[in-house]
Amino acid sequence: QVQLVESGGGLVQAGGSLRLSCAASGRSSSSYRMAWFRQAPGKEREFVAGISWSGGSTFYADSVKGRFTISRDNAKNTVYLQMNSLKPEDTAVYFCAARARGGGFAYSVRGQYDYWGQGTQVTVSS
Numbered sequence: 001q002v003q004l005v006e007s008g009g010g011l012v013q014a015g016g017s018l019r020l021s022c023a024a025s026g027r028s029s030s031s032y033r034m035a036w037f038r039q040a041p042g043k044e045r046e047f048v049a050g051i052s053w054s055g056g057s058t059f060y061a062d063s064v065k066g067r068f069t070i071s072r073d074n075a076k077n078t079v080y081l082q083m084n085s086l087k088p089e090d091t092a093v094y095f096c097a098a099r100a101r102g103g104g105f106a107y108s109v110r111g112q113y114d115y116w117g118q119g120t121q122v123t124v125s126s
Contacts, residue, residue, distance in 0.1 A: 002026040002115045004096045009120030012086055016124070020081040022096030022117060030074035032115075033099040035107055036081045038092035038122075045095065049081060050107030059107045064090075086124045093119040 008020040020036070035050035049070035050059040058070050069082040079096060097113035099105060105112045 002029055002032075002098060002100065004098060004115055004117035006094065006096050006117045006120040009094060009122045011123045011125065014086060014088055014124055014126050016086050017082070017084045018086065018122060020083065020094055020096075020120060020122070022079040022081075024077045024079070024096075024098060026077075028100070029077050029098065033105075033107070034070075034072060034079045035097045035099075035113065036070060036079075037095045037097055037110055038090075039095065039119075040089075040092040043092075045110055047108035047110065048094070051079065061108070083122070086122075088124045088126045091122060091124050093121050095119045 003025040005023045012018055031053045033053055036048040037045050038048050039045040047061050048064055049068055051070045051072055055072045067085045072079045096117040098115040100114045
């Protein structure tokens with residue numbers, strides 16, 4: 001069983017930065033494709049960013065391109081989300097997700113992930 005534990009959320013002013021971390025347990029977790037999703041109150045959970053197992057490929061939602069950066073450190077079994085130039089509309093609970101199965105898939109489709117963390121709250125004040 002894989003466990004994902006997010007941390008790093010908090011309250012920040014608009015224009016500020018935060019770095020989220022997602023620590024994964026499990027021997028094979030460094031081979032998983034990983035992603036960050038977020039869910040604002042009353043809204044659907046939406047894709048934010050994804051990263052291949054090697055870190056060589058990254059993918060972003062249009063709303064965060066140029067402001068957020070996803071990265072991973074496989075030696076630490078940890079995935080990061082660096083968030084800069086934060087806006088009030090970035091306020092949400094941020095979730096880490098892992099895809100353990102092989103084969104092709106779309107990073108942005110939440111139903112294709114095998115494991116989820118419990119989420120961490122990010123609040124951006126105006």
